[in-house]
Amino acid sequence: xxxxxxxSSNYTLCSNHSTLNREFHxxxxxxxxxxxxxxxxxxxxxxxxxxxxNTIACAMMIDCPLVIITSGRVVTQSMIEQANQENICIxxxxxxxxxxxxxxxxxxxx
Amino acid sequence: xxxxxxxxxxNYDLAGRASSDIKRTLKAMNVPWSFQKRVCAASYxxxxxxxxxxxGGYATFEVNxxxxxxxxxDDGPGIPxxxxxMTEGFSxxxxxxxxxxxxxxxxxxxxxxxxxxxxxxSDHEGTHVHLVFLRGKADEK
Numbered sequence: 001x002x003x004x005x006x007x008s009s010n011y012t013l014c015s016n017h018s019t020l021n022r023e024f025h026x027x028x029x030x031x032x033x034x035x036x037x038x039x040x041x042x043x044x045x046x047x048x049x050x051x052x053x054n055t056i057a058c059a060m061m062i063d064c065p066l067v068i069i070t071s072g073r074v075v076t077q078s079m080i081e082q083a084n085q086e087n088i089c090i091x092x093x094x095x096x097x098x099x100x101x102x103x104x105x106x107x108x109x110x
Numbered sequence: 111x112x113x114x115x116x117x118x119x120x121n122y123d124l125a126g127r128a129s130s131d132i133k134r135t136l137k138a139m140n141v142p143w144s145f146q147k148r149v150c151a152a153s154y155x156x157x158x159x160x161x162x163x164x165x166g167g168y169a170t171f172e173v174n175x176x177x178x179x180x181x182x183x184d185d186g187p188g189i190p191x192x193x194x195x196m197t198e199g200f201s202x203x204x205x206x207x208x209x210x211x212x213x214x215x216x217x218x219x220x221x222x223x224x225x226x227x228x229x230x231x232s233d234h235e236g237t238h239v240h241l242v243f244l245r246g247k248a249d250e251k
Contacts, residue, residue, distance in 0.1 A: 023236050032211055034158075034211075034214050036171070037150070048211070052210050053124060054158075054210060054211060058211075061126070061154055062147065063143065087236060
């Protein structure tokens, strides 16, 4: 499914518009980057409130095409630049992690 | 091919730089994803451990026909009890580490699980983590 399918009034795109064209396959939600590295499936979207350069480094490591930063956490310019360089989409939302999952499920995206 | 990377203690902004380069290299080599994931998972955990727990160190990344070999060296203070450190969930990480998504006590266990051979030696002068990933195993075929 294309990253763009997730876009709604609840989500704000931080990375380049072209990153919306990548596809994700399933999601993995965690606030422990070690857990994401260990468990996330290939091309899964990462849902987390950890907003840091390391989140993008971790996403790059597991070929994650989409990172959703939850709970209104602020995304730095450094993260955005890194994400654009790796063609990783960053979305931010004021929803909490569990609310994102419910939202995606109720919209038939999971 | 052997590459070397400096790892700076407590510098979260540069943490993962070595592993990112290793990932790019493996991707360029067309190594299967599951193999890339094993190597990168272990590499990232080891690199973060040096950032979080040591006064700094370096890593080497070697590729040969038989294996991919990673070595992480730091300059201390060392791991007082390696057996305890290998226990999943055991952590001496700080609140700052947790806030950055690390320090869950999964580092060394993840490295062991991901690699084909792992040795850890440590004293007060430093720690050496040696990781081997055998090529030609099922996940690289």
